[in-house]
Amino acid sequence: xxxxxxxxxxxxxxxxxxxxxxxxxxxxxxxxxxxxxxxxxxxxxxxxxxxxxxxxxxxxxxxxxxxxxxxxxxxxxxxxxxxxxxxxxxxxxxxxxxxxxxxxxxxxxxxxxxxxxxxxxxxxxxxxxxxxxxxxxxxxxxxxxxxxxxxxxxxxxxxxxxxxxxxxxxxxxxxxxxxxxxxxxxxxxxxxxxxxxxxxxxxxxxxxxxxxxxxxxxx
Amino acid sequence: xxxxxxxxxxxxxxxxxxxxxxxxxxxxxxxxxxxxxxxxxxxxxxxxxxxxxxxxxxxxxxxxxxxxxxxxxxxxxxxxxxxxxxxxxxxxxxxxxxxxxxxxxxxxxxxxxxxxxxxxxxxxxxxxxxxxxxxxxxxxxxxxxxxxxxxxxxxxxxxxxxxxxxxxxxxxxxxxxxxxxxxxxxxxxxxxxxxxxxxxxxxxxxxxxxxxxxxxxxxxxxxxxxxxxxxxxxxxxxxxxxxxxxxxxxxxxxxxxxxxxxxxxxxxxxxxxxxxxxxxxxxxxxxxxxxxxxxxxxxxxxxxxxxxxxxxxxxxxxxxxxxxxxxxxxxxxxxxxxxxxxxxxxxxxxxxxxxxxxxxxxxxx
Numbered sequence: 001x002x003x004x005x006x007x008x009x010x011x012x013x014x015x016x017x018x019x020x021x022x023x024x025x026x027x028x029x030x031x032x033x034x035x036x037x038x039x040x041x042x043x044x045x046x047x048x049x050x051x052x053x054x055x056x057x058x059x060x061x062x063x064x065x066x067x068x069x070x071x072x073x074x075x076x077x078x079x080x081x082x083x084x085x086x087x088x089x090x091x092x093x094x095x096x097x098x099x100x101x102x103x104x105x106x107x108x109x110x111x112x113x114x115x116x117x118x119x120x121x122x123x124x125x126x127x128x129x130x131x132x133x134x135x136x137x138x139x140x141x142x143x144x145x146x147x148x149x150x151x152x153x154x155x156x157x158x159x160x161x162x163x164x165x166x167x168x169x170x171x172x173x174x175x176x177x178x179x180x181x182x183x184x185x186x187x188x189x190x191x192x193x194x195x196x197x198x199x200x201x202x203x204x205x206x207x208x209x210x211x212x213x214x215x216x217x218x219x
Numbered sequence: 220x221x222x223x224x225x226x227x228x229x230x231x232x233x234x235x236x237x238x239x240x241x242x243x244x245x246x247x248x249x250x251x252x253x254x255x256x257x258x259x260x261x262x263x264x265x266x267x268x269x270x271x272x273x274x275x276x277x278x279x280x281x282x283x284x285x286x287x288x289x290x291x292x293x294x295x296x297x298x299x300x301x302x303x304x305x306x307x308x309x310x311x312x313x314x315x316x317x318x319x320x321x322x323x324x325x326x327x328x329x330x331x332x333x334x335x336x337x338x339x340x341x342x343x344x345x346x347x348x349x350x351x352x353x354x355x356x357x358x359x360x361x362x363x364x365x366x367x368x369x370x371x372x373x374x375x376x377x378x379x380x381x382x383x384x385x386x387x388x389x390x391x392x393x394x395x396x397x398x399x400x401x402x403x404x405x406x407x408x409x410x411x412x413x414x415x416x417x418x419x420x421x422x423x424x425x426x427x428x429x430x431x432x433x434x435x436x437x438x439x440x441x442x443x444x445x446x447x448x449x450x451x452x453x454x455x456x457x458x459x460x461x462x463x464x465x466x467x468x469x470x471x472x473x474x475x476x477x478x479x480x481x482x483x484x485x486x487x488x489x490x491x492x493x494x495x496x497x498x499x500x501x502x503x504x505x506x507x508x509x510x511x512x513x514x515x516x517x518x519x520x521x522x523x524x525x526x527x528x529x530x531x532x533x534x535x536x537x538x539x540x541x542x543x544x545x546x547x548x549x550x551x552x553x554x555x556x557x558x559x560x561x562x563x564x565x566x567x568x569x570x571x572x573x574x575x576x577x578x579x580x581x582x583x584x
Contacts, residue, residue, distance in 0.1 A: 116329075116331070118327060118329055118331040119331050119333060121327075121331065122325070122327060122331035122333075123344075123348075124293060124320070125291055125293060125320055125323070126320065126321065126325075126344060126345045126348055126392075126396070127316075127317040127318060127319075127320035127321035127345070127348055127396075128317070128348045129313075129314070129317055132348055136333070136336075136344060136347070136348075137333060140333065140336070141333060141334060143335060214335075216334045216335055216376045216377075217334045217378060218334075218378035218379075
């Protein structure tokens with residue numbers, strides 16, 4: 001591999017990490033409250049409101065059913081509004097975040113739903129309000145699942161960021177297509193695949209370690 | 220036991236000082252609650268007096284859980300009134316119920332400890348909800364863990380505790396905010412008999428030491444027998460009978476009470492019961508229930524002197540409930556002399572015993 005290609009590889013790694021980290025963080029910040037809202041507003045939830053629950057569910061399902069490559073193009077006006085341009089790494093973060101947020105909201109919802117209802121009842125019996133229940137019961141008790149779900153989301157985002165190459169986002173996927181595939185640079189393709197494997201394994205390993213440390217349920 | 224535990228509702232918090240507080244901590248008036256077509260509560264009226272342990276017993280599905288959840292507003296009755304320390308809570312919104320719930324501790328069948336928190340943080344949680352400073356919370360948690368005998372587990376997580384230890388933590392947590400009332404929802408139903416005894420002894424201790432009023436629900440008469448002062452039997456959403464434990468045990472009026480008592484009162488041995496015939500035979504089997512005076516007097520020797528003729532004690536015994544002797548004896552009277560039998564029954568009834576002819580056996584046992 002030539003020094004130029006190697007430099008390109010390094011830059012692509014940075015772009016992929018940036019896209020994954022930024023959109024992952026955004027999906028956590030918005031997806032977790034969304035997951036909480038889904039749990040809280042469902043029947044028997046701590047802020048039951050079936051109307052809100054149905055609307056939220058429909059919006060989330062709507063975003064989740066659009067294929068990412070379509071979303072990427074469809075969101076160009078929104079991206080331009082937020083970032084100022086529709087091309088490049090930062091521009092790709094917008095559709096990536098918008099796709100990952102509802103995805104992560106559903107994952108968080110599943111973990112939160114697994115919290116034993118008896119614990120919520122105990123907190124209510126102590127005189128706790130909704131905020132207490134969220135802060136002291138729902139989030140801490142579901143934390144292992146919330147972290148494990150975030151790990152899955154990050155790995156999924158690495159894959160999705162490759163598609164963002166379609167809008168000139170750069171990153172490892174873009175590099176693999178343009179150099180490895182279209183210019184038959186097999187060494188670039190192999191390098192990209194190895195880097196991706198290391199990235200995915202690293203994220204999964206760190207996530208699993210964190211979950212093991214957090215999990216006090218003894219299962 | 221720790222001596223620093225102050226009585227519930229003590230003067231530390233002036234808003235809790237109620238010089239005009241009535242003696243009834245809980246008063247329920249004609250509580251009704253339906254789930255679909257079934258009436259979980261069908262007109263329950265009940266009082267819990269300050270300092271007493273009231274046991275509510277019934278089969279599963281009798282409405283016990285719904286009833287206990289009405290007391291802290293976790294469940295809303297369709298109609299009827301719930302008074303807690305003289306205050307009607309039916310019209311309180313969720314926000315107004317929250318300070319009230321801090322006056323009511325609750326323990327659960329499955330403990331409901333937070334797995335992500337240490338034992339001391341679990342115990343301190345009610346105080347965190349009250350926004351007390353951390354130092355005070357931890358000090359109170361330490362006091363309570365000392366009270367329940369788990370000081371060395373303060374930094375442990377619930378997963379490492381046994382069932383009995385978990386319930387001790389549950390009790391400590393329920394006491395943290397110095398409640399006026401403790402609700403116990405089948406607190407020993409998931410525990411083995413020995414652990415059950417130690418948990419019940421702890422609850423009785425707390426009741427005596429702190430003067431804490433306890434309302435417990437259970438499906439086990441043994442629990443009622445061990446610690447309750449009064450018992451209310453609930454069936455199909457109604458109270459079918461209530462009174463001091465020893466008197467209900469001595470003289471159960473309803474079929475459901477007798478059936479619930481069956482597990483702990485002496486029963487005619489099964490092989491003998493299978494041989495009972497309605498027609499006269501070689502021997503007549505009597506069931507004699509005694510309580511109070513009748514149970515503490517030399518009843519059988521007096522009977523032998525007053526009514527000449529043989530009789531045998533087949534099975535039975537005298538138990539002590541709330542320091543009151545309560546017992547059931549099964550007597551076998553040989554021969555088919557109706558007069559002799561009538562004399563025995565008359566004598567026993569004159570001594571306040573309840574006598575029932577169960578049947579006859581063809582051959583002596």
